Amino acid sequence: MDGAELQAVVRLKAEGLPAVVWEQPFGPEWEVYKVRGKVFALLTALRASPVVILKSDPGEAVALREAYPEITPGYHMNKRHWITLAPGGALEEELVEDLVDESYRLVVAKLPRRQRPVDTATFGVRAPQGRVGG
Template sequence: MDGAEVQRLAAEYAEGLPGSGLERPFGPEWDVHKVRGKVFMLVTEVTGEPMVILKSAPDESAVLREQYAEITPGYHMNKKHWITLHGGGALDRGLVEELVTDSYRLVVEGLPKAQRPVDPATYGRRAGAGG
């Protein structure tokens, strides 16, 4: 899947998440996806290459970067808590959707309970899937 496909898939998936909204506070070259005003995904081609930037748990982001050449530290973000997805053969629809869901869930966890559109402990988790 090339970078443009990764962007399209991630954006389409993010649009369907409860409470998700798209903004462009940094101009037309940045699509910023938020839940209750908090960023969970950025989509851009500002470097000339299509990329998707997602929040990730520090331990998981390290493992993902080791496993996939297409996943690097977050562009212009805290490298410990954010990852960047680039186009490449190893990324597939399931992984992209899972990473978008994980980013969304991490941000929702940080919201006051009254503002959470979903329960982050259970939302998007497959039956029998751990952490």
């Protein structure tokens, strides 16, 4: 997936999530997606290459960085809780969408319960593959 495709997948996924707002508070070179005022996705370019920065569970972030050379610690963010996705071979659309969902869920989970636009216990959980109806 090239950089333009990577950012397009993130934009489409983020814009479809409940209570999401798109802003450019750091200038036109940064796109920021927020839920209830809290950042969960940033899009920019590093050394002229489009990248995406997402929140991640610290343990999951380590595993992702070990599995994918395109995933590195979060640029200009807490390196333990954020990851940067760069264009590259192994990243697939479904993985990127799942990472956006997880970033959103992690941020929503920290909101006061009455402000949460989704139930974080069930949000983003994919139905098991296989037969329907037993």
